[in-house]
Amino acid sequence: MKSRLLLALVLGLASSQAIGAKARTASDWLQVEMAGPSSALVGRVYREQLLAWYRDSGTMDEAELKTLPEAEYFAFRPDLTRFAIDRGDMAGQWTFSAPQTGQWPDSAVQIVDRSDTINYRILVRIYCDPAQAACRKLRDDTAAMAPPEPPTHPDTVSYAAWRALVEKEACTPGPKAMPAPPYPVSMARAGEGGRVQLQLLVNACGEVRAVRLSESSGYPLLDQSAITTAWRWRTQSERQPSGATVKVPVDFVPPPEAVQAHRTERPGR
Structure with missing residues (x-):
C-alpha cells in the first residue's frame, strides 16, 4: 500500500x-x-x-x-x-x-x-x-x-461550494500567530536549508483551512515541517469580509557555523 x-x-x-x-x-x-x-x-x-x-x-x-x-x-x-x-x-x-x-x-x-x-x-x-x-x-x-x-478541479461546482463554505464560515478573531516551523536538528547541523513556498486558504479570521505545497525546498523533512506548522497558523488578527488565498514563503536558514563546517568537510564543493 x-x-x-x-x-x-x-x-x-x-x-x-x-x-x-x-x-x-x-x-x-x-x-x-x-x-x-x-x-x-x-x-x-x-x-x-x-x-x-x-x-x-x-x-x-x-x-x-x-x-x-x-x-x-x-x-x-x-x-x-x-x-x-x-x-x-x-x-x-x-x-x-x-x-x-x-x-x-x-x-x-x-x-x-x-x-x-x-x-x-x-x-x-x-x-x-x-x-x-x-x-x-x-x-x-x-x-x-x-x-x-x-x-475536484477549482472550476467545478463542487469546489466552488466548498470554498463558499470556508469563506463564509463562522469564526472568532484572535491574535495573529505564525510561529516558525521546527528546524530538523540533523539538517541544521548538516548545513541543509531552503525555501518552502506554501499556498494557504484562510477563512475570514485568518484560520488556515487548506495548505498546498507550491514550491518544495528539495527536502521532504523541511517541507513537512512547514506544512504541519502552517495548519496551526492564524494569518491575521482582524476579521475580513471573507476568506482568501495567501502565499507564504518559509525559509530554513542553517546556522553559519554549520554551513562553514559542511563546506570544510566537502572541500571539493
Whole structure:
C-alpha cells in the first residue's frame, strides 16, 4: 500500500459552522459513520503509512529500513499523524490520534471524499471505542468539523461550494500567530536549508483551512515541517469580509557555523 503525505486535504476541527442562506448546511455535505473499536486495524494502517513514508522520504538508509517491518514498535511521530491512502479499501484521508507512549494509535478518522463535479459530499468514518469519553468527544468534534478541500478541479461546482463554505464560515478573531516551523536538528547541523513556498486558504479570521505545497525546498523533512506548522497558523488578527488565498514563503536558514563546517568537510564543493 503506497502512501503520500496529506498536503491539501486534512481533517479540520471547529466548534460550529454557520453559512449563508444559499450555501449548503453541514447535513447536506457531511455524513459521519462510527466504525467501532478497531485498534488493531488502526495500528496496522498507521504502521504501514509511517513505514512507507520512511521509505519514500529517504530519511533512513537501507539497513535501518530492513529492521522496521519486523519491529514490534517504532516511535510514534507527532508530526506525522496525517496520511492520504489513494487506493484499496482504506482509501481516504487519515488522521491518527496520539497514543500512549510505547503503543500504536488506537483511534483515527478517515475522510472519504465523494464529491463529483456538481456535488460537494464528504463521508467520515470514526474508528474508536464508543464506550470511551475520548471517542465520544472525537465524534462530536468530527460532526462539527470544518469542510475539507475536495480533489475536484477549482472550476467545478463542487469546489466552488466548498470554498463558499470556508469563506463564509463562522469564526472568532484572535491574535495573529505564525510561529516558525521546527528546524530538523540533523539538517541544521548538516548545513541543509531552503525555501518552502506554501499556498494557504484562510477563512475570514485568518484560520488556515487548506495548505498546498507550491514550491518544495528539495527536502521532504523541511517541507513537512512547514506544512504541519502552517495548519496551526492564524494569518491575521482582524476579521475580513471573507476568506482568501495567501502565499507564504518559509525559509530554513542553517546556522553559519554549520554551513562553514559542511563546506570544510566537502572541500571539493
